[in-house]
Amino acid sequence: MDALKDTAIDLWEWYLYLFHYADKRVEGWFMMDAYWKTWTGTAIYLLIVWLGPKFMANREPFKLRYPIVIYNAIMVVLNFHIFYELIVCSTLRGYSYSCQLVDRSDNPYEVRIAKALWWFYFSKCLEFMDTFFFILRKKNTQISFLHVYHHATMFPIWWVGVKWVPGGQAFFGAMMNSLIHVIMYTYYGLAAMGPQVQKYLWWKRYLTRMQLIQFVAGMIHAAQSLFLGCPFPLWMQWSLIFYGGTILALFLNFYFHAYIKQKPKQNIPKKAEYSNGHIPNGHANGDTLANGTAENKKRK
Numbered sequence: 001m002d003a004l005k006d007t008a009i010d011l012w013e014w015y016l017y018l019f020h021y022a023d024k025r026v027e028g029w030f031m032m033d034a035y036w037k038t039w040t041g042t043a044i045y046l047l048i049v050w051l052g053p054k055f056m057a058n059r060e061p062f063k064l065r066y067p068i069v070i071y072n073a074i075m076v077v078l079n080f081h082i083f084y085e086l087i088v089c090s091t092l093r094g095y096s097y098s099c100q101l102v103d104r105s106d107n108p109y110e111v112r113i114a115k116a117l118w119w120f121y122f123s124k125c126l127e128f129m130d131t132f133f134f135i136l137r138k139k140n141t142q143i144s145f146l147h148v149y150h151h152a153t154m155f156p157i158w159w160v161g162v163k164w165v166p167g168g169q170a171f172f173g174a175m176m177n178s179l180i181h182v183i184m185y186t187y188y189g190l191a192a193m194g195p196q197v198q199k200y201l202w203w204k205r206y207l208t209r210m211q212l213i214q215f216v217a218g219m220i221h222a223a224q225s226l227f228l229g230c231p232f233p234l235w236m237q238w239s240l241i242f243y244g245g246t247i248l249a250l251f252l253n254f255y256f257h258a259y260i261k262q263k264p265k266q267n268i269p270k271k272a273e274y275s276n277g278h279i280p281n282g283h284a285n286g287d288t289l290a291n292g293t294a295e296n297k298k299r300k
Contacts, residue, residue, distance in 0.1 A: 098228035
């Protein structure tokens with residue numbers, strides 16, 4: 001019993017020790033004072049993923065067209081703001097793309113970078129709405145392991161990133177991801193406008209390719225920092241490589257089943273569903289759209 005007590009005390013002291021090295025600039029920002037809030041939000045998300053389909057089982061699906069259009073517009077604006085702040089401030093500060101340490105000063109550009117990364121973290125909480133829209137519209141087949149894994153991990157992972165390294169090398173992955181999300185949520189918003197717009201959305205598979213490229217680029221960015229001996233925290237660089245590898249494997253699996261393994265038949269019209277979430281959503285149907293009514297189109 002005493003050994004268990006001593007272990008608990010050691011773990012608590014280690015926890016306090018880690019917080020001693022946290023970035024003091026962010027400690028008063030919303031949700032950043034304690035990790036349990038982020039974990040609670042993630043746990044509630046997973047609980048809704050589990051109970052939501054059961055709750056909707058005997059109910060009519062909601063259409064939610066206008067709420068989805070508004071949501072996508074908000075996400076486009078937010079992600080563009082994050083991308084703009086990161087690329088402009090990092091350029092003005094002369095950030096290195098091979099090795100950039102965290103500047104914990106109160107320099108206005110460094111504070112803007114830290115705030116942009118906080119918004120990136122918080123956007124991962126807002127993205128839970130992707131799944132909630134699936135549930136309310138009874139699109140349960142869209143709630144794949146990839147979809148839930150990605151949403152349930154990004155939020156807690158980026159709390160750690162913002163708490164300890166809100167700047168430096170961390171800017172690169174967030175900057176790329178926010179740019180991809182600008183394009184992605186623009187796609188969803190256009191698809192939500194109905195068949196008159198959906199017929200122009202032939203470029204879905206290229207979004208998936210862009211996502212794959214960003215994961216590879218992020219892993220290469222972290223790996224080359226390790227190779228060069230960059231003193232940016234090693235745990236952050238290894239975490240980026242490991243997590244990026246898991247996501248890349250899942251996205252490649254989706255891409256293979258959606259666009260390579262099941263080749264579309266010629267001249268067979270098929271209605272495409274619309275969805276809201278990351279492009280890889282568990283469907284093997286490469287023509288799945290986002291946020292709009294179903295579209296009749298011929299597979300090429």
